[in-house]
Structure formats: C-alpha cells, structure tokens
Amino acid sequence: MNVSIANVLTSTNSDSPLVSIVSFPDRCPAWGDGSYRGNCDGRLLLQLVQHYQPRSVADPMLGSGTTRDVIRDLNRTSANPIQYWGSDLRLGFNLLMQDLPGVFDLVWIHPPYWDIIRYSKDPSDLSTFEIYEEFRAALRACLGRCFAALTPGGRLAILVGDIRRNGTYTPLIRDVLNLEGELGQLRSIIIKAQHKCRSDAKTYARIEDARIMHEYCIIFKKVREAEHARGGR
Numbered sequence: 117m118n119v120s121i122a123n124v125l126t127s128t129n130s131d132s133p134l135v136s137i138v139s140f141p142d143r144c145p146a147w148g149d150g151s152y153r154g155n156c157d158g159r160l161l162l163q164l165v166q167h168y169q170p171r172s173v174a175d176p177m178l179g180s181g182t183t184r185d186v187i188r189d190l191n192r193t194s195a196n197p198i199q200y201w202g203s204d205l206r207l208g209f210n211l212l213m214q215d216l217p218g219v220f221d222l223v224w225i226h227p228p229y230w231d232i233i234r235y236s237k238d239p240s241d242l243s244t245f246e247i248y249e250e251f252r253a254a255l256r257a258c259l260g261r262c263f264a265a266l267t268p269g270g271r272l273a274i275l276v277g278d279i280r281r282n283g284t285y286t287p288l289i290r291d292v293l294n295l296e297g298e299l300g301q302l303r304s305i306i307i308k309a310q311h312k313c314r315s316d317a318k319t320y321a322r323i324e325d326a327r328i329m330h331e332y333c334i335i336f337k338k339v340r341e342a343e344h345a346r347g348g349r
C-alpha cells in the first residue's frame with residue numbers, strides 16, 4: 117500500500133472520532149525516520165491533534181522527529197499554525213534536568229522502552245537505567261516536567277509499552293497509571309498495535325504466554341480549577 121502525506125492528511129480529519137484501538141501497518145514515510153529504533157508512526161499524533169485541536173504541541177523526546185514532521189505538514193495548509201517545540205537528549209535537551217521551554221496544550225512523550233533499546237551512553241538517558249525501579253523513578257521525574265508544562269485543560273499523551281524479559285512481565289502501563297493525580301486526570305487509554313518491530317524477525321521456539329504486539333497511549337488532562345470543583349468532567 118502506498119502511504120502518501122496527502123492520503124493520510126485527508127483520510128483522518130477532525131470529524132473522525134478518536135477511538136481506543138489504532139493500527140497503522142504501513143508506516144507513513146514522510147514523518148520521522150523508520151530506521152530510528154523505537155520510532156513510531158505519526159498518525160496517532162495526527163489524530164490527537166485533529167481531535168483536541170491544540171494551539172501548541174511539545175515533544176521532549178522527539179527521537180527521529182516524527183512529531184515535528186507531522187506538525188510541519190499540518191501547518192503547511194493551516195491558516196492558524198500550531199506552535200511546536202521538540203527536542204531530545206541527542207540534541208542537547210535533558211528532560212531529567214531541564215524544564216520544557218514554555219507551556220503547551222498538548223505534550224506528547226514517547227520514552228525509551230526501559231533499556232530494551234539503548235540510545236546512548238549518557239547517564240541521563242532513560243535507556244541506560246538497568247534497574248527497573250531507577251528507570252521508573254527517572255520516568256516519573258520526566259513525566260512530572262511534562263505535566264508542569266501543560267496549559268490548564270491541556271493533555272499529556274504518553275506512549276509506552278509493556279516489557280517481557282526472561283519470562284518476567286513488566287507492565288509499564290501500571291506504573292504510569294499509578295501516577296494519576298500527579299499527572300492530572302486519566303482520560304483515555306488507546307491501544308496501538310505494534311508492527312515491524314525488530315523482534316518480529318526473531319523466531320521464537322515456543323513462548324509460554326502471549327507475545328506482546330501492542331503498546332498504549334495514555335492520555336491525562338490537566339483539569340482547570342473550575343472543572344476540578346465540578347468533579348473534573
């Protein structure tokens with residue numbers, strides 16, 4: 117299937133409802149770099165932007181630049197361009213130590229899958245934390261900075277996947293969901309099918325349990341004071 121930007125931009129629009137299961141078997145090649153390990157297709161971000169209509173978007177772990185490219189292409193035809201900021205440790209921005217530069221209606225973050233894919237040897241790189249509890253603490257600190265950079269009413273979208281290693285299942289989703297409250301109000305959990313992972317090329321003798329073929333986009337909302345008073349609806 118030929119995935120073109122024009123097809124993608126017109127096949128999803130603000131009238132399409134945001135749904136809780138998504139699957140993009142053919143990566144849209146215009147956005148980010150499919151050869152950057154752990155990269156994601158840009159269409160989930162596109163759907164979030166078309167649904168929530170943020171005026172500003174940030175991505176503090178932009179990797180190959182998928183979110184930057186989606187917003188760039190949306191802005192080409194928009195009379196009201198979306199303000200975008202994105203960076204990454206490999207570009208000199210360290211979310212463990214630095215605040216985001218401003219406030220945003222939508223903060224998207226796609227952190228490393230613990231240490232499954234090592235991005236660098238920098239000790240601030242979340243993918244270098246070998247002890248899960250230390251990774252979890254670092255992730256929590258990073259997510260807290262993202263929440264702090266939300267405008268009132270803004271959304272934090274966190275793309276994470278669970279991990280199974282040597283038979284041990286580590287549900288990252290549980291640890292992120294446990295941060296409800298400090299990251300705002302939980303509003304959605306979107307299940308995203310995973311395609312073309314490097315592990316797909318491996319032949320598994322026989323695994324005892326279900327192979328993980330999905331990840332989650334967890335969406336929190338920073339509710340406004342008045343909404344809080346009404347129970348946050």
Ligand SMILES: C[S@@+](CC[C@H](N)C(=O)[O-])C[C@H]1O[C@@H](n2cnc3c(N)ncnc32)[C@H](O)[C@@H]1O
Nearest residue numbers: 154155156177179180182205210211226241242
């Ligand atoms: C899963 S990748 C993001 C991939 C991206 N969504 C894409 O489509 O290309 C995670 C990124 O987190 C970055 N990272 C790890 N620790 C970081 C930190 N402390 N501050 C900022 N970025 C960090 C890595 O360099 C890596 O690019």
